[in-house]
Amino acid sequence: MNALVYxxxxxxxxxRNRRFFVFxxxxxxxxxxxxxxxxxxxxxxxxxxxxxxxxxxxxxxxxGSMNAMLATGARIAGERGVGWNRQxxxxxxxxxTYFRVKVLTAYVTALLTIVLLYAAGTTLGVRLGALDWAKxxxxxxxxxxPFAAIGVLMGHLLTTQTIGPAMGGTTALLGFLGGVWFPITxxxxxxxxxxxxxxxxVQASHVGLxxxxxxxxxxxxxxAWSLAAAVLARRVYRRDTQRV
Amino acid sequence: xxxxIELRALAKTFRTPTGPVEAVRGVDIxxxxxxxxxxxGPNGAGxxxxxxxxxxxxxxxxGTVTVFGRSPEAAVDHGRIGVMLQAGGLLRxxxxxxxxxxxxxxxxxxxxxxxxxxxxxxEAIADHRTEKLSGGQxxxxxxALALVGDPDLLVLxxxxxxxxxxxxxxxxxTVRDLAQRGxxxxxxxxxxxxxxSFADRVVLMAHGRVVAxxxxxxxxxxxxxxxxxxxxxxAPLEQLETLPGVxxxxxxxxxxxxxxxxxxxxxxxxxxxxxxxxxxxxTGAGLEQAFxxxxxxxxxxx
Numbered sequence: 001m002n003a004l005v006y007x008x009x010x011x012x013x014x015x016r017n018r019r020f021f022v023f024x025x026x027x028x029x030x031x032x033x034x035x036x037x038x039x040x041x042x043x044x045x046x047x048x049x050x051x052x053x054x055x056x057x058x059x060x061x062x063x064g065s066m067n068a069m070l071a072t073g074a075r076i077a078g079e080r081g082v083g084w085n086r087q088x089x090x091x092x093x094x095x096x097t098y099f100r101v102k103v104l105t106a107y108v109t110a111l112l113t114i115v116l117l118y119a120a121g122t123t124l125g126v127r128l129g130a131l132d133w134a135k136x137x138x139x140x141x142x143x144x145x146p147f148a149a150i151g152v153l154m155g156h157l158l159t160t161q162t163i164g165p166a167m168g169g170t171t172a173l174l175g176f177l178g179g180v181w182f183p184i185t186x187x188x189x190x191x192x193x194x195x196x197x198x199x200x201x202v203q204a205s206h207v208g209l210x211x212x213x214x215x216x217x218x219x220x221x222x223x224a225w226s227l228a229a230a231v232l233a234r235r236v237y238r239r240d241t242q243r244v
Numbered sequence: 245x246x247x248x249i250e251l252r253a254l255a256k257t258f259r260t261p262t263g264p265v266e267a268v269r270g271v272d273i274x275x276x277x278x279x280x281x282x283x284x285g286p287n288g289a290g291x292x293x294x295x296x297x298x299x300x301x302x303x304x305x306x307g308t309v310t311v312f313g314r315s316p317e318a319a320v321d322h323g324r325i326g327v328m329l330q331a332g333g334l335l336r337x338x339x340x341x342x343x344x345x346x347x348x349x350x351x352x353x354x355x356x357x358x359x360x361x362x363x364x365x366x367e368a369i370a371d372h373r374t375e376k377l378s379g380g381q382x383x384x385x386x387x388a389l390a391l392v393g394d395p396d397l398l399v400l401x402x403x404x405x406x407x408x409x410x411x412x413x414x415x416x417x418t419v420r421d422l423a424q425r426g427x428x429x430x431x432x433x434x435x436x437x438x439x440x441s442f443a444d445r446v447v448l449m450a451h452g453r454v455v456a457x458x459x460x461x462x463x464x465x466x467x468x469x470x471x472x473x474x475x476x477x478x479a480p481l482e483q484l485e486t487l488p489g490v491x492x493x494x495x496x497x498x499x500x501x502x503x504x505x506x507x508x509x510x511x512x513x514x515x516x517x518x519x520x521x522x523x524x525x526x527t528g529a530g531l532e533q534a535f536x537x538x539x540x541x542x543x544x545x546x
Contacts, residue, residue, distance in 0.1 A: 002350075082332055082333030083329065087332060090299060091350040
């Protein structure tokens, strides 16, 4: 068995999907230029201490990569919708490899989104050291773990008809409350935001300030979401396949 | 004789809003390696459920399944079973060749892609996107996906639905060729002709049970029989059943229905024994009809 060949075609499929280009690449990129161009010289966006181009670059990279991760769910729901999961169960492909390939695909597409937004960021004057770029990317990739599990969870819970709006709603809400569009500082909003995984994705931009990026709260929140979503995804997957 | 498939006392009940449905109730089927067996029966006979149980897609409530001496899951994991499911779409956003290549990568000892495409006669449409294929073309792609792992057992659930006559013939020619190479083939169909022409043996199912199991000629004689209906209020069934040419008798109100192996002899004997019989009809039993008769009293209960 050659899982790499299988994964390659899974990727090919994703890149041929129009929805992927619109929501995971086009949308975040357009929104970035729309929001960041006007205040490209703002060095302290909303009191965050971070420049607008950097803050919004990471914010929209977070938004786009969240979308890319959750798009796994749309693919799973689509495959379930046409009975493809039955076909796969009749091949030597193990469940573990199936999910690994799904998550790998999600990460490749998320990384593409991130790199695209980085490139856009540099056109608006974002400048970071190589190490900071790497640290920031690493934080975002870790911060996406819960979204990988949420994607799988949604894919087994929802149908092709319902998953589109559900994904759109989830990313919009988590993006808004996590501070994708503007920094959240102080008050009850801050408390809510800190409990969300999307907030910590956006907070990866703090690397640009020379710090380590996440507080211990950040690591704990991301770990808790990862664990909870993974446990739920596993349970829903089991229930779903038993019924087939 | 090496055992290919062994199903013993297989049972499966589904819970539905209108109460439990016993889809499969005590099915015993043994298929030798290299044999081509047809699973014949009308819709709702339990063929698809039996196939799901055979493949490990569903767990039986009772009984056991072995495929080449292993559990179905193990046989699937070793790439020994190739399956053409009855329904279901194909993965989108890939060409036929890409999809076959992708699925080929999952198998331990697959066939070359081009050979698979040729066997399923897909060369001409190999570069077409799967979402743009006709129903018959999709069916051929499903066939290719069943073959690409070079399995020892081919399971085909209603494989020719949606195929035109020419495609049907080509399909069966390929299956026969594969059977000659030593593959075990189990296919479900509700076409008697297909079972008759392409199987070494026919297993007849109705109401979740195996009602007959034998060479096609034998089954054809049973299923291709005629039926005599007559209004005959007083005649005892036991006596009617013993008439020459009659294989089974059942009562429906004032009427009786006689399943016949030789309706000419049966009608003569009936008129001699029961001169008061009226409203007599002799019909060639359709497959559905024949199945119902073969299942005896359960039909009356239903």
